[in-house]
Amino acid sequence: MIKTKGINHIALVCRDMKETMHFYTEVLKMPLFKTVQLPDGGQHFFFDCGGGNSVAFFWWEDAPPAAPGIASVKKFPYDAKTAVGSMNHLAFDMEEDELEAAIERLQDAGVELTPAVFNHDDSPQGYSEDMHDGVFVRSVYFTDPNGIMLEFAATTKEFGPQDVAHEPATMEAG
CATH class of the missing domain: 3.30.720.110 (Signal recognition particle alu RNA binding heterodimer, srp9/1)
Structure with a gap:
């Protein structure tokens, strides 16, 4: 049996990281705890949504709409x-x-x-x-x-x- 403890994070894609960061940190009050600059110029940011879980976002300048x-x-x-x-x-x-x-x-x-x-x-x-x-x-x-x-x-x-x-x-x- 595979033993998981739950969901570590879900990774979504955003159109604007600054706007997304504001919404998740200021409106939803989810602390930003990790940022990653990707080698292809994109970004990957992680927000603490409680209970040891997180919501992460990717951003790429050329992401599909x-x-x-x-x-x-x-x-x-x-x-x-x-x-x-x-x-x-x-x-x-x-x-x-x-x-x-x-x-x-x-x-x-x-x-x-x-x-x-x-x-x-x-x-x-x-x-x-x-x-x-x-x-x-x-x-x-x-x-x-x-x-x-x-x-x-x-x-x-x-x-x-x-x-x-x-x-x-x-x-x-x-």
Whole structure:
């Protein structure tokens, strides 16, 4: 068995390292702890997102442009599909009592958020406007300056065997 301890970092690509650094250090309050100047002229910066985890960004002057609707979400929750092999969004774990303060901090910084907190549940639409016993995660979605969809997510219950109830889909004919 391979024994991992979790995710060390996720590496994303930004369009402007200075703008990205400002957003992650000043708005999200994630300390910058390592910078690398790459031999090809690019950069690789690492931000501490808590719990021993980090978010890293590459920057290259000649990076291909963003591809919303293919490599990133166009507009959540209305147009959230992305291509196979792409990253849909990055969710940061936080305590539920921190969620409201985080929302307020984002609003104060002028960050556009989803209209409301999503109470994720097992209903047909996947969320409820109201908090109830079936809610398993409460979250808010927003994007960084690169158009990367981010989520602040607070788990509200412990999971058990009853939470694994669906057969995996396949492209093969049934």
